[in-house]
Amino acid sequence: MKDKHFETMAIHAGGEEKKPDNALNDPIFMTSAFTFDSLEKADAAFAFETRDYVYTRGNNPTLRVLEERMAALEGGQGAVAFASGMAAISSVLLSLLKPGDEIVAHPMLYGSTQNFVKNILPRYGISSRLLNLADVSSLASALSDRTKVIYFETPVNPSLEIIDIRAICQIAGTRGIKVVVDNTFATPYFQRPLSLGADVVVHSATKYISGHGDVIAGIAVARDGDYVQELKFGYMCEFGGVMSPFTAWLLLRGLKTLALRMREHEQNALAVARYLNDHPRVKKVYYPGLPEFPGHGLAAAQMRGFGAMVSFEVDGSLAQSKQLVNSLKLFKLAVSLGDCESLVQHPFAMTHRDYTPAEVQEAGLSPGLVRLSIGLEHKEDLVADLELALAELN
Ligand SMILES: Cc1ncc(COP(=O)(O)O)c(C=O)c1O
Structure with missing residues (x-):
């Protein structure tokens, strides 16, 4: 087989x-x-x-x-x-x-993994060090x-950084x-x-x-x-x-149906990422499929597709990023990802809430970041939902 x-x-x-x-x-x-x-x-x-x-x-x-x-x-x-x-x-x-022993891990990890690596392993005499693995030049x-172990996600949750x-x-x-x-x-x-x-x-x-x-x-x-x-x-x-x-x-x-779903998820994600990238109220889009995204070249080399997770920052305050999340209708406010339904979450209020302000800064992410898991609905309906929520921003 x-x-x-x-x-x-x-x-x-x-x-x-x-x-x-x-x-x-x-x-x-x-x-x-x-x-x-x-x-x-x-x-x-x-x-x-x-x-x-x-x-x-x-x-x-x-x-x-x-x-x-x-x-x-x-x-x-x-x-x-x-x-x-x-x-x-x-x-x-x-x-x-x-x-x-020691484990070296990337500073941005799924919240429970970060807690396990940083706080739980040391209780058993295993030390952990967080290093920016997106820059391999100083790793050796x-x-x-x-x-004894190097641990990371790639693409990283929720920054979508690509690690080599x-x-x-x-x-x-x-x-x-x-x-x-x-x-x-x-x-x-x-x-x-x-x-x-x-x-x-x-x-x-x-x-x-x-x-x-x-x-x-x-x-x-x-x-x-x-x-x-x-x-x-x-x-x-x-x-x-x-x-x-x-x-x-x-x-x-x-x-x-994994292959079918991933191809369709990715097409939808690309449409949403491009839409957000051109929107005047969006400051930054994190999606490896966008040519201007820093990890794009590496993603193209080590992956055969860019996935369907898209994060972005609203050009506005933390409160406005939360307002946007609350006004989406088709995107359901929920943790998790990879479902048929498109989901939205606010990592620093939800999945990554245990990161201290210093850890958020070390990871280089804006606390106003919004993360989308792009589902399998029609891409035009997803874009329309975002359009309405962005238009409502005060
Ligand atoms: C990247 C990543 N790794 C690991 C986990 C943990 O998986 P589970 O919730 O199935 O225990 C999650 C959960 O959201 C995740 O996003």
Whole structure:
């Protein structure tokens, strides 16, 4: 299946065993445990000598299809499904770090990830350093012998900065440092960090992988099969952040249309970004698909599309940026992203509210930033909604 196109793998990869009763779709195996014909068979399953299942926290046929499909789409040796994106991120980081180690991360991260890296890991003797990874020129000299993981999102949430995955992996690789990339915004359709040298890719599958805003889910995909086994049985299984088989089934359904959706999301995003860019009440638009955006060239080189997240700053006060958010009608005021519905949120009042003023400044973002997740409605209706809200600005 690995030689097939993305669209084909998104529908067929993984779970290539014959399905029960010749079902076309994968059934949902809602069962906690699996039975054995004998103690000998149980023994073989516990020793990983067979692919038999034991207990859903360890493995389950619906989860296995999802994990194999995601591994194929990201080009990894295997994947581990988690109950949420944060379960995936926290488990991956704890699996790669031990007391005395250091993690280096980009200063702008999803709010809970930033809290985990900056405040929670140090409680376990793991120090964290935030470095501007969008500028790789000083990275090599900033690393120490204790640095064991480099972590970032690209495109970054919510600044849409683009970080050079290949350049970072080259520097990290010579020192045995693991590179973990959050690929939630791009999805494997637009970007495959493992093929650029990353060791582990993490996803909030709650977003585009699901695509329908009806689950909370996470996935980690890795280039090393032994590490996948360790992450699954040494961390996911023991920390207990397992995904429900029903969630896995919904994600398998979402994956079938991922390519279609991402292409359409992106077309809409480009139309919205161009509209905002030309609007006199808009000070700045953050969208990698705009040629004047600083990360455009790098995005064009390492991605095969620019995604559908657009951030912008109103030319006005903080209060006016909030007024604009409140006056949008079609864009729903909600956190999350990647759904069919277009969403708007105010990062520094919502997802990134725990950033201190100093951290906001270090990340170089205006507190009045507005973030849009461009959905699948007609682009003219989305532009009309923005037009009305911008016209109402006092
Ligand atoms: C980029 C990014 N990574 C990780 C997460 C966390 O994922 P989850 O909410 O599925 O735990 C989010 C959630 O919004 C996110 O936007």
